[in-house]
Amino acid sequence: MIWFQRKHIRRTLLFASTLAVMVALALVSAGPVYAQDGVPPSALDPKGPNGAAISSLFGVVLAIAVVVFVIVEGMLLFSAWRFRQRPNDTTEPKQVHGNTRFEIAWTIAPAIIVVVLFVLALQTQQTLDAKPASAGDQLTVKVIGHQWWWEYQYPDLNITTATDLVIPVGKVVNLEISSVDVIHSFWIPQLNGKTDAFPNRINRSWIQADAAGVFYGQCAELCGPSHANMRSVVIAKDTAEFDAWVQQQQANPAPTADAAAQGEQLFLVSACIGCHQVNGTAAQGKVGPNLTHVASRTSLAGGMFTNTEGNLKRWLKNPPALKEGVLMPNLNLSDADIEALTAYMMSLK
Template sequence: MLSLVVLTAACGGDFPQSSLRPQSDVARSIDDLFRGIFWLAVGVFVVVEGALLVAIVRFRERPGAERPKPVHGNTALEVAWTIVPAVILIFIGVPTMLTLWRIDRPPQGEALRVEVVGHQWWWEFNYPDLGVTTANELHVPVGHTVDLRLRSDDVVHSFWVPRLAGKRDLVPGRENQLWFTVDSAGVYPGQCAEFCGIAHALMRVRVIAEEPDVFERWAELQSHDAVEEPGGEALVETGRSIFFGAGGCISCHTIRGTPAAGVLGPDLTHVGSRSTIGAGVLRNTPTNMASWVKEPHKVKKGNLMLDMGLSDEQARDVAAYLGSLK
């Protein structure tokens, strides 16, 4: 009894990354397929194990019983156990192929195009029709199909948000496609699902699904250049001058509307509006931002950002500047 309690305790909870709680059209068709095959398998299990139990009980050896007659060469039996599994395979194969074709064809109707670029170890998202570039947090409108075009900048990665779709690889030199339509607003976590180097386990992604009007407001804000309000807070001012000067940050990062145009790291134009830092390893708070810019490798081992040797004060000021980029 106690062990049962312990065992089933693992089954409670929210399961934000369970493919058994689908939240999109594509995820649901995969889940339907899974459930159909699962119940078919349960049927096969019950029949086979039932027959086994009957055989064990009815035909077990009894004192004085005759030796049983061998079934070798029984044509009817052999034909039956060839045909029955073939029929079962048809019941598995046909729905599987239909589902694969359905999710493999291009999205039907209007779809929002997003280019997804995999980098060691973060995600770049470009919305070519909206003029938006962001990282690690993919905003999508609820009820609208999104058409993801996936590429890689370095090695093979795999985009996997279990509640929204199956895995899709990002392969250098080719473009893959993945689409889905999210059912309801919420945050759907996922992660890279193809080993891609030392920080692979820390290459997380969040899909933030919003009602269309909320999404439109977000896209509108994100499409603007960074707002460099003159005469901001003193910390922000100092932070900005470190970012564009001694910090050396502009060799790798872009802040649209400023001279910063580096492309090795995530676009930071609106980094203050993201909820996490470093592909989901930290919540985006001033303190966390300061520890990230001061010692990125303490936070995320092996990542490709350079430690620019900032002091605690400099890191705090740069964090204040980045936090102001909403």
């Protein structure tokens, strides 16, 4: 008996100290600072019809789970207390085995619950597939996963951009989701559930934002070392603002300042053009994000950094040092070249 108790105490101590070490590690390990930190996207705070359908299904499932939990735990605690050993108990309790009525009950009850959940999930699935009857004018965007950033092409508007998906408020936006390399999964928790992105296949989904706002997303399929650094930002704009954005994106930018013009010249004779496109120039590379309007985006490198002069410089200095496994190499640029290239990038509004 004493031996048992000592062992018990040892185990408790071991468990408590392991927990303490884990908590300490979690607090100490400071990861990179993401553009979206402080605004964790929550599927339980939906901002569009699809997000709302998913979140209300979650509410129902949670309610059922709470009822089951209370009943099961309640019975467990009650039995442990009611049938506990008392000081003057000398005989063993009555030994029982099996109870047909109970066994039938606890087989049928969960089966009914599972069927109910199945029907509810099917209904929600239908809601997600059907577009609202009122949906008039719609927009189509091709969402293309790359290791480790998302590309967006607006075929009807002739726009290509990355990381920031700009959409008009209140409109159905049809997403044609695919990938150029491995399997990714496009997920904006407040607007819709996950949709896998496969190479050589288009998966369709749609989103609609009820009001103007910024909704963060995260690649939801392990896709390599920088999977965690593959984020996305949906920016829903009112019609007038969206139209202004479209016009801006359709125009070819022209660097005005001297430093930017110098940077453009350097860019056009550097390795950059083998991987990046800038509309209206000789740069037609397709490996990295289209940079035509890079300065108009809120974040860089798959949403890892806010798009600032300082972060652009840090990026050009040594991308692999900032992003694990990144497909943009360190080009060993001099500080003067980084200045000029950054001025050019910042002129690409």
